[in-house]
Amino acid sequence: MRPEEHRETPDAGALRERLRHVYWIAGGSGAGKSTIARRIAARHGLHCFATDDAMADHARRSTPEDCPLLTKFIAMGMDERWVTRSPEAMLETFHWFRGEGFDRIVEDLLGLERGFGL
Numbered sequence: 001m002r003p004e005e006h007r008e009t010p011d012a013g014a015l016r017e018r019l020r021h022v023y024w025i026a027g028g029s030g031a032g033k034s035t036i037a038r039r040i041a042a043r044h045g046l047h048c049f050a051t052d053d054a055m056a057d058h059a060r061r062s063t064p065e066d067c068p069l070l071t072k073f074i075a076m077g078m079d080e081r082w083v084t085r086s087p088e089a090m091l092e093t094f095h096w097f098r099g100e101g102f103d104r105i106v107e108d109l110l111g112l113e114r115g116f117g118l
Helices: 012-018 033-044 051-061 068-075 078-082 087-093 102-113
Strands: none
Touching (some): 068 087
16 A cells, blocks of 8 residues: 555554554565564464465455455466566555555454454
8 A cells, every 4th residue: 555545544543552562574575574473473472473374364355345456366367467467567456565455464463352263
């Protein structure tokens, strides 16, 4: 999501407070985020939520209205996804980079807060 697309919702402060115990590790694909996060979690007795592990479930829980880029991606053949489009087009339309899965991540974290397993 681009900064100009970010809109603070009225309940953002309350949500931020509910998730203030969450530590985010971000970085490029293959940078080692999951490896480092698992090590930190094990060392400090924390729960590690890896978004890579939840992507398939998030896709199942998404609708075309929630995630239009994901819907288009799923409809593509493998060549269209990875061969015939330019790297720029891939980046511009990659649903996770555009923030389409973020609501599912927040839902999962709030579920953990309530004691629901993933």
